[in-house]
Amino acid sequence: MNELLKPLLKDVEKRMKQAVNVVREELSHVRTGRASPALVEHLEVEYYGTTVQLKQIASITTPDARTILIQPWDRNALPLIEKAIWKSDLGFNPTVDATVIRVNLPPLTEERRKEIAKMAKKIVEDGKVAVRNLRREANEEVKKMEKEGKISEDESKWAQAEIQKLTDEHVNELDGLWEKKEKEIMSV
Structure with a gap:
């Protein structure tokens, strides 16, 4: 293998992995029938004049499959967090109890699941x-x-075949993520 191709293949593989990881991260924020801290941890909260993510100012747990429990480290943040949840497009109704916020997830309708x-x-x-x-x-x-004469035609064909293998590998991984997420979403 030509020495010029090694870094190119390594770079494209790294970037494809990053693309898959971005999808994995985004899918973790998609609601399924189960409660998950990932549903709310990325919410932006106005906190002492700056915007921070909820996970930076509170602990987020799921005591059961339908409840998210948010416990801010600073009690003054309770109304700010409640406001952020109301403003989000998640459609949750938070309830504030003394030191925590409970978010009960309503069951999803078939239409909403789709x-x-x-x-x-x-x-x-x-x-x-x-x-x-x-x-x-x-x-x-x-x-x-190849055109510049840095690599031969055979090396070019080989490299393109390797790039296609990497592409197929990562597209298959994405298909696997989709199948798993679809099962989670559609299971009642």
């Missing part, structure tokens, strides 16, 4: 597009190297 599944599918599709764009960029780079 909407959520559609959102999750779009996240995965966007990830696949990102992976394919990385493939295209890498292939263009390989063809440019």
Whole structure:
């Protein structure tokens, strides 16, 4: 293998992994039928003049499958957190008890599950597009190297085949993430 191709292949693999990780992270924020700290931890809270993520000012637990318990480290943050939950597009009704906020998740209707599944599918599709764009960029780079005489035609074909293998691998991983998320969303 030509020494020019090693860093290119390593870089494209790293970037494809990052694309998959971004999708994985975004899917963790998609609501399923179960309570999860990931549903609210990214919410932005106005706290002493700055905007911070909820997870930075409170502990978030799930005592059962339908409840999220938020315990701020500063009791003055309770109304601020409650306001952030109301303002979010999650559709939750928080209740404040002395030192904690409880968020009870209503059961999802079939229609809402399908909407959520559609959102999750779009996240995965966007990830696949990102992976394919990385493939295209890498292939263009390989063809440019071949045209400039830095690598042979055989090396170019081999590199493009390797890039395709990486693409297939990461697209399959994204499909696996989608199947798992769809099961979570659609199970009652």
